[in-house]
Amino acid sequence: MTAPLYRLADATLVEPLVQDFQAWWMTVAPMPASLHLQAYLLPLLKAYLQTPDFHAKAAKDPELSGSSFVGIAPERAEEVRALMQRMTTAQEDNIKLAEAFDEFQTQLLAEAKGQSLEPLYARLPEPLKGVVELVYDYVNRPSMRVHEGLLYRGRHHKTELQSMRIRRLKADAERDSLLTTPRLMEAGQLDWKVPFHDERLDKLFSLDLEPKPLEWIRDVLGDAVQSDADLMPLLTEAPQTLPETWNGPGPRIRYVGHACVLVEWKGTSILIDAVVPVRPEKLGPLARMSFADLPRRIDYVVITHSHPDHLDIETLLRLRHRVGTLMVPRASGALAGDYSPRLLGKALGFKNVLEPYFYESLPIPDGEIIAAPFMGEHGDVAHAKTAWIIRTGEERLFFAADSMCVDETTYRDLRSTVGDLHTVFMNTEIVGAPHTWMLEGFFPKKRDRKLEKNRRCRGSNSTEGLRLLELVGAKRLFNYAMGLEPWMEHIIGPAATPETPRMKESDLLLTTARERGMQAERLEGAREVVLKS
Structure with missing residues (x-):
């Protein structure tokens, strides 16, 4: 038997x-x-x-x-x-490392005013020796650049x-x-x-x-x-049927939920901001895609930024054996908090991890994946983030995530360089968390907090969002990443209600976009999106 x-x-x-x-x-x-x-x-x-x-x-x-x-x-x-x-x-040694970093950062800010930093190496606390480089920017503001690759290989990981x-x-x-x-x-x-x-x-x-x-x-x-x-x-023991590889005609776009979108085109599958839920015993009314609904092979998983509603380690580990290449935003490494998603991906066991520069392109059949600038959203703190353009034939999809239209020239140049971005995915989170939320460990305890009050991790409001759509030549808008799905609550809190600022701003953006001749809708719950020419 x-x-x-x-x-x-x-x-x-x-x-x-x-x-x-x-x-x-x-x-x-x-x-x-x-x-x-x-x-x-x-x-x-x-x-x-x-x-x-x-x-x-x-x-x-x-x-x-x-x-x-x-x-x-x-x-x-x-x-x-x-x-x-x-x-x-x-x-214990990680705690000592953090205490030493905090203590020496305070000393560095107080003493380094443009003179040579060389004498300060002798005063580095023991946990920091060999771990950091002392550097200035071009206006003599000091900081510590972390040797992150070393830390992954040492006792602190x-x-x-x-x-x-x-x-x-x-x-x-x-x-x-x-x-x-x-x-x-x-x-x-x-x-x-x-x-x-x-x-x-x-x-x-x-x-x-x-x-x-x-x-x-x-x-x-x-x-x-x-x-x-x-x-x-x-x-x-219940059987299951996995989806067949999509070969067209045209791209198939499947919205998984929040900021997670699956694009399939000519046998290639691309999953953006992979946050995939399981199906609990008690299901709500919203349609849901889970792991069995995804392709057997996912050629590319693409991440816009590291907020946990966009970079979900739980999902990444579960999909790792199916994924060909993980594509992540490029970090500068200039700040301790501007960590490397590439090194994280490697530490999670991914073999192929790419971190392209803005405007770099990766070819796919009759198309390409292009790294694009991701402006705003992080409270003016340097952090690895990339918006993505996926070209499928003549169609261009722009995954703007929580982008803000803070510099019109950025989007004007994007359009002139790449072409019209026909379909835009973006949110309208206009409140956002304080820029230090969950990141207090990177900041000195003593600082001028009055100056920080309006520094929020927010996306575009309706006016900024509409201008972004106009600048890139959009024909359609999908308002997404709005915190509406119940499976996101453990990450971002309760689902948004119609009275919340982000939803009111979303309604205004959608209404105004439609009045100007665009197709515009808000996504909620898993569904298949069919693009109309």
Whole structure:
């Protein structure tokens, strides 16, 4: 008798963790992770332990979405205390690195006024020696340039603290904040101690495509499985049908949700800002695409920037075995926070990672992928970000993400160089988080905060958005990345309501664009988009 074959159940969620906190670039990239641990995560857990009841209640309050509260029940406070102790012990050298960076940055700003920086190397704290280069810009403002590649190869990149938490997801609302709430173990979960770069992840996630015998799956997961009773709820024998390769005619555009879009053209598949949900046991009314709805082969995954609603390590790891090339924005490396997405991609186990300069082009059949300037959105702080143009024959799709029209010449030059950008995907997040949100570890504790009040991580308002559309020669607008899908709540908070500023601005932009003869609509929930000529 043939042994039954199993694949991952549709509701099976696999979360990548770093010491129980979900992985994103600020918990993985070595220098940012060290600064974030010292300046944010440990103080956050300490604050929780002082008032666990308050934190647990506040974390569930939609009015406080985006605030720093730990959503752990008070009766589990001792587990949080134990986690904090483990973090302090296991990452002692990372904490010292962050403290040294913070201390020396203050000294550097106070003392370096244009004179030679050479004498200051002798005063570098021990944790920073060999890790940074002291540099000026051209108006004598000092900073430290981090040797990031070295840190990934050294003791500060602690892959032994990485793991995968495997469980069934009953509903989207079960997922606590990615940014503030650690994932304590629950009954029915598997804790798989495996680093993110490990090829065993590809074997596990191959179950999204090809079912395997139970014995094979047990062998992959090893000690994470204590009994078949733990494993069986995560698997299913139900058959599935994967989509066929799209060969036209014309491009097929499938909106996965939020900022995630799949473009298929002449046998080539391109996934932009890959954030792909599982299907929980309890589904809402919105249509949803999941991993089984994506092509067996994804030629390119393209990332606009590192905010976790655009660069999702959970999705990237699950798709890694299907992906030919990961394309990421290019960092300057001039600031500690301007980390390298390319090095992160390599640390996540991707073999082919490209970081093109603006206006560089990668050919695809009868088309190309072009890196384009991504203006604004990051509160005037240097950060790796790239908008993308995908040309399919004579059609050009512009994925502008959270771009702002702060310099008209940029978009005028883009059009004159590349051609009319017929279809534009952009959002209207007009409020945005403060530029220091979740990034406090990079900033000196003493600074003039009055000057920072209007520095927000926002996109274009309706006036700016309309001008951008005019400048690039757009015929149609898809307003996306609006925070409307329930599977995004653990990343960006509750779904936007019609009364929120971003939605009112979206309505105004759509109405005005239609009045000017453009096709314009707001995307919500998975769907297939058919372009009309």
